Structures are given as structure tokens and as C-alpha cells.
Amino acid sequence: MAGVRDLALPLRDPADLDPLLERVGDARIVAIGEASHGTHEYYAWRAALTRRLITERGFGLVAVEGDWPDCYRVNRSVKHRPGADADPRDALDAFSRWPTWMWANDDVVDFCRWLRDVNAERAEGERVGFYGLDVYSLWDSMQELVGWLRDNEPEHVDTAVRALRCFEPFGEDGAEYAFASRFAPTSCEQAAVDLLHHLCEERGREESEGDPEARFSAEQNAAVVVDAERYYRAMVQGSAESWNVRDVHMVDVLDRLLAHAGDKAVIWEHNTHIGDARATDMADVGMTNVGQLLRERHGLDDVVLVGFGGYRGGVIAGSEWGAQMQRMPVPEARPGSLEALLHEELGRDALLVWSRDGSQPAELERRLDHRAIGVVYRPEREKWGNYVPTVLGERYDAFVYLEDTAPLQPLHLERADEHVPPLAHAV
Structure with a gap:
């Protein structure tokens, strides 16, 4: 050999x-x-x-x-x-x-x-x-989605705002949400799922109208909200569970991209x-x-x-x-x-x-x-x-x-107001 x-x-x-x-x-x-x-x-x-x-x-x-x-x-x-x-x-x-x-x-x-x-x-x-492909951007994706709905599908804005308000008490702290949802009787899961459902149920009608690329992006932001909520809840169950939620999400996004943006x-x-x-x-x-x-x-x-x-x-x-x-x-x-x-x-x-x-x-x-x-x-x-x-x-x-090998060259130093996601995995 x-x-x-x-x-x-x-x-x-x-x-x-x-x-x-x-x-x-x-x-x-x-x-x-x-x-x-x-x-x-x-x-x-x-x-x-x-x-x-x-x-x-x-x-x-x-x-x-x-x-x-x-x-x-x-x-x-x-x-x-x-x-x-x-x-x-x-x-x-x-x-x-x-x-x-x-x-x-x-x-x-x-x-x-x-x-x-x-x-x-x-x-x-x-x-x-x-x-x-990643799943960390729950709050950014929510804000992007609300903005898109206001401009394109105002009839769904109330659903998005209700979902956003569910998360607002936790600021942008995924760890705080994760532990709160672990011990509280309810979570934001249903609000996130309802948001995705309301957005996607109109897809067939909308695909021939407007900007398909922008609408696809809105749908992906909605999917991030759903899976990020699952990811943060999974954090309290152990690293394997949250890791799997994240990697399955990334492959799901890729599969949608293959269907939308190239094979x-x-x-x-x-x-x-x-x-x-x-x-x-x-x-x-x-x-x-x-x-x-x-x-x-x-x-x-x-x-x-x-x-x-x-x-x-x-x-x-x-x-x-x-x-x-x-x-x-x-x-x-x-x-x-x-x-x-x-x-x-x-x-x-x-x-x-x-x-x-x-x-x-x-x-x-x-x-x-x-x-x-x-x-x-x-x-x-x-x-x-x-x-x-x-x-x-x-x-x-x-x-x-x-x-x-040598270190790469960053464009800027880390900023004081930079958002740090909750620690789950260091890769």
C-alpha cells in the first residue's frame, strides 16, 4: 500500500x-x-x-x-x-x-x-x-424582517411585532432567554413559528411579484428566528443538542439556497x-x-x-x-x-x-x-x-x-458596542 x-x-x-x-x-x-x-x-x-x-x-x-x-x-x-x-x-x-x-x-x-x-x-x-448559514442573528433577523414586512406585506407586521415583543424582555442576551424559557411555563417558540407560517403561506402568490431575492431573504430571516429560538432553548440541555440544532439549521439553509440561487x-x-x-x-x-x-x-x-x-x-x-x-x-x-x-x-x-x-x-x-x-x-x-x-x-x-502559517489581517479592532453571542461552542 x-x-x-x-x-x-x-x-x-x-x-x-x-x-x-x-x-x-x-x-x-x-x-x-x-x-x-x-x-x-x-x-x-x-x-x-x-x-x-x-x-x-x-x-x-x-x-x-x-x-x-x-x-x-x-x-x-x-x-x-x-x-x-x-x-x-x-x-x-x-x-x-x-x-x-x-x-x-x-x-x-x-x-x-x-x-x-x-x-x-x-x-x-x-x-x-x-x-x-449561521443561526446566531435572532434579533438582527427579526428587525430585518419587520422592516421588510412594513414595506411589502404590512398585513403581517402585527404578527412580527408580537414575536419581537416576546423576545424584548431579554434584550439581545440569548443566554438569559435560554434560562428563562427553561424555568418559565412558556417561551417565544409559538410566536416565532406563527411568524414563519404567516410569511410563507403567501409565498405562492408573491413569487411572481416584487423582488424574489428580497422576499427569499425575508423568509430566511424568519427561519433564523425560529431556529435561533430553538438553539437558545437547547443551550440549557447541553452542548450536543444546541450544536445539532445549529448544524441542521445551516444545512437546511443551504438546501433552500440550492433551490433558489443555484444548483x-x-x-x-x-x-x-x-x-x-x-x-x-x-x-x-x-x-x-x-x-x-x-x-x-x-x-x-x-x-x-x-x-x-x-x-x-x-x-x-x-x-x-x-x-x-x-x-x-x-x-x-x-x-x-x-x-x-x-x-x-x-x-x-x-x-x-x-x-x-x-x-x-x-x-x-x-x-x-x-x-x-x-x-x-x-x-x-x-x-x-x-x-x-x-x-x-x-x-x-x-x-x-x-x-x-500566519495570522490574517482584520479590518478593525473589536468595538466596545459589539454584540457577543452567548457561549455555546468556540468553533
Whole structure:
């Protein structure tokens, strides 16, 4: 059996991604990960692959681990919508939920400016969008939805305002709502569900009227309200339950996007979301994730999962939840880990691509610790934390390995008035 050295391919410039594009073939969904939310090289290589998927393979949308309202503003900019920001940087710089650096950074600006230029040469119906999949934006989504209803369907405004008033006593504190709903006899669940029902029951009549893209956005904001309410209630039941609500929501949004905005999608999320949970210890505690759900819903032939990893370098992260971002060192991977093995065997940047129906190097079939840095990172915990036991060949379909990495460049420091979501998961 060939070893990992025989599998590894050079990785120097975007042309070296040819074998990965061949592996993608006719797949409709390519989920591209990252081993941290604050590393320049992960973002840059992910963008390079996405550019090629859009221009050479006809992928029609990019969906990211971000909030729907924030990312929809970026989407309007890159698609040249009337009244949108002329420069996507302005839309990204407006991100105000911690951790802003995940999307408000130079690498994402470069990609979105490129995407806007590409879209300028395309007919309106063929432009590639940029959308958010996440569930945290309950209050922002509610406000966006109320505003849209006032302008387009005033008969439903009262329903939306009733739902909004249900949440108002908790401010924007999801944790406070979660614990209140745990011990109170009622919650805002029914108000949120009624809101979504009232909005969607008129969809058939409205689809031929007005702005379909704006109406679709309103529906997604309504869906966020419903699932975010479920997410915050699930927080008090344990991390596995709330994690599953969040990842199921993200795949549900993606499925609606595939039906609405194009039949081929690129996903940008952390490895912990896009790598199949069944190949990690996540499954042992009842957690599912985006990668597993994609394979289950769409099949192995239609989904390609691409993981990332690095041996040493630097990262942008917070020392605790809600803390000011800072540049931190990422020490050499701990002995016995996947990254340490690849450093010893390869000692250079490399692309690994494999087929699921053929023999694999032993390194792809062993369970090895695989580094995962979230928005919270403490380098001093490298000896016992920061790693996920992983069977590489089952978790992903391809892997990008980098010897040395550097922190990405945020657009701005965290702001004093920035909204920090309740702590549930640090990836």
C-alpha cells in the first residue's frame, strides 16, 4: 500500500489544485474547511479553490459560517444590487457580532472584490451570491424582517411585532432567554413559528411579484428566528443538542439556497463543521455536523469535503469568549498528531486527494489527533487540548497541509458596542 508521501502532491500556486478539481468532478457541493478562524493561508487557499470552482466548474453561490443579515449585505454588494455598497469592504467592515475578524478581514475583502468584478460581466440571473448559514442573528433577523414586512406585506407586521415583543424582555442576551424559557411555563417558540407560517403561506402568490431575492431573504430571516429560538432553548440541555440544532439549521439553509440561487454551492466553515463528525469523537457524544448531513442528504458522489491543517505559525483569536482579538503563536504540533506526522513525512506544503473506493495509506485509516483552533485559543493548552481525534480518510475527501502559517489581517479592532453571542461552542 502506498504511503502518505506517495499521496502528497505539490502545493505552490492555484494551478496545483488541478487534482482537487478533478476529484470534485460533477459534485454539486464542495465544503472547504479551515483549522482556525484566524489564519491567512487557510482563507487564501480556500478563496483560490473557490475562484476556480466558480470560473471553471460553474458553481453559483458561496455559503459561509456567518449570519444571514450581515452576509446578505455583502451579497447585495457582490451582485450589484440597487442601493448596495459599491465596495464589499464597506459591507464587511460593518460586521458587528464578535468575532468580527472571521469575515471582516483582508482575505475575504479580496475575494469579494474579485467576485463583484466577475459578476459585473454576467447577466443578473447568473451572478454568484455570498450568503450566511449561521443561526446566531435572532434579533438582527427579526428587525430585518419587520422592516421588510412594513414595506411589502404590512398585513403581517402585527404578527412580527408580537414575536419581537416576546423576545424584548431579554434584550439581545440569548443566554438569559435560554434560562428563562427553561424555568418559565412558556417561551417565544409559538410566536416565532406563527411568524414563519404567516410569511410563507403567501409565498405562492408573491413569487411572481416584487423582488424574489428580497422576499427569499425575508423568509430566511424568519427561519433564523425560529431556529435561533430553538438553539437558545437547547443551550440549557447541553452542548450536543444546541450544536445539532445549529448544524441542521445551516444545512437546511443551504438546501433552500440550492433551490433558489443555484444548483452548485461552495461552503466555507471550520473543519469541525465540514469534516464528517462520524470520523471523530463527536459522534460518541451524539453530535452530528454539516459534513455528515451533507453526505446523508446528497450522497457521497455529490459532496466533496476539503480539510485544512498546519504544523506551526500564528493565528488571530481571543483568549476567552468575547475577548479582544490578538495575534497568538501556534506552536509546533504535538508529537503523534496528524500535523506532526505530515511534518515528519513531508516537511512541505502539500495537497492530499484520495478516492473513497480505493486503498488508502495507513495514515488515512488511523485515528490521529487533528488540531482545531476556534475563536478562543490558548496555546498553553496544546499538550492536552485543541485537538480532535480524527480518521482523516473518512472525515474528508481531500486535505490541504501547510508547514507554516500566519495570522490574517482584520479590518478593525473589536468595538466596545459589539454584540457577543452567548457561549455555546468556540468553533
